[in-house]
Amino acid sequence: MIFDKIESFRNQKQGIIEDLRVCISYTPNKDNDLLCFMEQYLKAEKKNRAKILKEIKKCINGEEYENPFLAYNYYDEKDIKELDNILDGFINKLRVISKASNDLDEEVEKIIADTIFKINEIHDKCYGELIDSWRSIRLIELIVSSAKYVGYENAIDILNEKRLW
Template sequence: MDKIEKIQESRNRLLNDLYASVRYTPDPQSDLVAMMTQYIKEEPENRPPLLEHIRHCMDGEPYPNPYADQFSYSEQDVDQCGKILDEYAAAMEACDGTPEEIKRLTGEVTGRINQLNEACNSSMIDTWRRDRLCEFINGTAELAGAKPGQDMTYGQRMW
C-alpha cells in the first residue's frame, strides 16, 4: 500500500467508524442486551416503558433504537467531517508546499474539526479516531512537503 492509499484508508476507516455509530440497523439479540442493561441501570419508576420495549423486541415487533440517546453527533455531523477532510486534501494538493502554507492549512483543518467536535459535546473524536485523523492530516501534509514524522496538529487540537 503506497502513502496515498494509506492516508485515504485512515480517512475511510475514521468515517466508516463514525457512520457505524449513527446508522442504526436493528439486531434483536444485541438490542435486547442493550435494553436489558438500560433496564437494570434505570430507576424503578422509569422501568415500565423499557420493559415494554424489551417485550416488543422479544416478540419480533417494532421497538425503538436502544442506542439513540448515546451519541451527541448525527450522520450530518459525520458528513461535515468528511467534507472538512476532503476540502483539506484538495487545499493541500493545490498549495505551494511552503512550510508556512502547510502549517496554515493544517491549523485551519484542525480548528474546523475542533469546532465540529465541540458542537457535538466533544463526543465525536475518541482516541482511536484522533489517531486516524492525525494519520490523515499529517500524511496529507507530508505529501505536500511537510517534514515526515511531525505532528502538525499537536498543540492545536482539542481532541
C-alpha cells in the same frame, strides 16, 4: 504521480469516514437489544422506566421497537458528512499549494490549524465521542503525511498543540 498520492490521502480519509458510519449503523438483534434496554432500565430515573418497559415488551413480543442504541449515539450521519467535508477541504487546499511558495510553511500551518479547529468543534459538539483513539491515530497520520507531501515537516507540532481529540 501527484494524482496517485492525492488519491491515497482520499482513501485514508475514506477509511476514517467508513469507520464512523459502521458505528452508527444498526441491525436489530433481539438478545442484544433486550440487554441494552435492561441496562437502560436499571440506570433510568423512575419516571422514565415505564417507556423503557414498553419497548422491552415490544421486543419480547416480536413487535417493532425503537433502536435501543440511539441513547448511546452522540453523532449522526450529518456529523460524519461534516467531518468528511472538512477533510476533503483540507486535502484540496494542500493539493493546490505551490511547493515553490515563499510562504509555504505559513500557508500549510494556517490550513492545518484551521482544519484542527473545525475538527475540534465538531468533536466537542458530539460530546467527545466522534474521534476515538483509533480515529485519532488515523487523522494524525493523514494530516502529517499530507503536509509532508507538500514539503511541510512540523505538522505534528501543530497537532499536539491544537487538537482536543
